[in-house]
Amino acid sequence: MEKSKVYFTDLKTKPGLNLLDKLEKLVKKAGIENIDFKNKFVAIKIHFGEPGNLAYIRPNYAAKLVKVIKELEGIPFLTDANTLYTGRRSNAIDHLEAAFENGFNPLSVGCNVIIADGLKGTDYREIEINCKHCKTAKIGTAIADSDIIISMNHFKGHEMTGFGGAIKNLGMGSGSRGGKLEMHSASQPKIKKENCVACGQCIKSCSQSAIVIDKDKKADIDYSKCIGCGQCVAICQFNAAQVIWNESADTANEKIAEYTYAVIKDKPNFHISFIMNVSPNCDCWNSNDIAIVPDIGIAASFDPVALDRACVDLVNKAPIINGSVLEHEHYHEGEDxxxxxxxxxxxxxxxxxxxxxxxxxxxxELVVLK
Structure with a gap:
């Protein structure tokens, strides 16, 4: 297979060329105009951000992309699927309110916002893929029924997959609640008892009421209830809730890749990643920690794998930010x-x-725009 082209622009501006202009220039240089958008439904898959977390992509960028697609006679809509865990995006009513609160509404972005898997996360299409782990994938109906897939990805760290980029946004993000359960099912957490201080935050965050404080005043997980969503891992400030990885780290990432395959199967697709506010954890939580590296730029490609790899490499080449988790956890130059x-x-x-x-x-091949 020949090299895929990943187009990149930094965040430097000048009079007459702001960041929104640079985004438009980037996607056009990367070839978005080669897609036949005329009268096609275009799913712009984006993460609306959990309210309280401010690291998500600014809606201004989405509005610029919507404008470009409309000029190409496409019919765009912004979309995401409901979350598996508790929070403000686990049903369509709360999810829409969260999206609007964070600036993603028809007035600000110029198109409708649709929750892909319906009111309760049960509205999906089962797409046959016959892959290693998944024979079918449960993809939110609005995404599955669209004609063209565009992903807008906030590139950042992730507690289950290492980082979140195009593949994470498309695969995990497009799955219905049942699909998300299938992808999470190989990654149940454990409690490292000596680290637990019985603060109770994991209990409050568990959507399945699967965690209790035991007689030794330590958190304890009921695995008959646990769905492996990883929220306790993300919420724990004492490294007590940890994922049992053995082979499941590979399995979870592979399942997400298979769901991504289902999303883009037989459809024109294009991907944009914003390498800015590179927070150590996912945008799913209602707060974001200090970024681990300075803002880097925006990248775009028809190839989501090449795009993710390029973003990893760009972050790994960047200096760390003093005061970030990397400094606190004794990062050494050259480490991933x-x-x-x-x-x-x-x-x-x-x-x-x-x-x-x-x-x-x-x-x-990284093509840097001048």
């Missing part, structure tokens, strides 16, 4: 930043599997 933060993750397995099932290639 994402596995340093989330030591039990294996993001490489997901990209490798994505290559194997034909989503794209990690071999890329």
């Amino acid at each position: 930043k994402f596995t340093h933060i989330h030591v039990n993750t294996n993001w490489e397995a997901g990209l490798k599997h994505a290559e194997q099932i034909g989503i794209g290639t990690q071999d890329y």
Whole structure:
């Protein structure tokens, strides 16, 4: 397979060329105009951000992309699927309110906002893929029924997959609640008892009431109820809730790649990643920690695998921000930043599997726009 092109622009501006202009220039240079948008339904898959978390993509960028697509005679809509865990995006009513609160509404972005898997997360299409782990994938109906897929990805760290980029946004983000359960099912957490201080935050955050405080005043997980969503891992400030990874780090990432394959199967697709506010954890939580590196830029490609790989490389080449989690956790120059933060993750397995099932290639050429 020949190298995929990943187009990149930095965040430097000048009079007459602001960041929104640079985004438009980037996507056009990357070839978005080669897609036949005329009268086609265009799903712009984006993460609206959990209210309280301010690291998500600004809606201004979405509005610029919507404008470009409308000029190409497409019919765009912004979309995401409901979450598996508790929070303000676990049903369509709360999810829409959260999206509007964060600035993603028809007036600000110029198109409708649709929750892909319906009111309760049960509205999906089962797409046959016959992959290693998943024979079918449960994809939110609005995404499955669209004619064209565009992903807008906030590139950042992630407690289950190492980092979150195009593949995480498309695969996990497009799955219905049942689909998300299937992808999470290989990653149940454990409690490291000696670290637990019985603060109770994991109990409050557990959507399945699967955690209690035991007689020794330590958190304890009922695995008959646990769905492996990882929220306790993300919420725990004492490294007591940890994922049991053994082979499941690879499995979870591979399943997400397979769901991504289902999303883009037989459809024109294009992907944009914003390498800014690179927070150590996912935008799913209602707060965001200090970024681990300075803002880098925006990248775009027809190949989501190449795009994710390029973003990883750009972050790993960047200097760390003083005061970030990397400084506190004694990062050493040359280490992979994402596995340093989330030591039990294996993001490489997901990209490798994505290559194997034909989503794209990690071999890329970075085209830097002047």
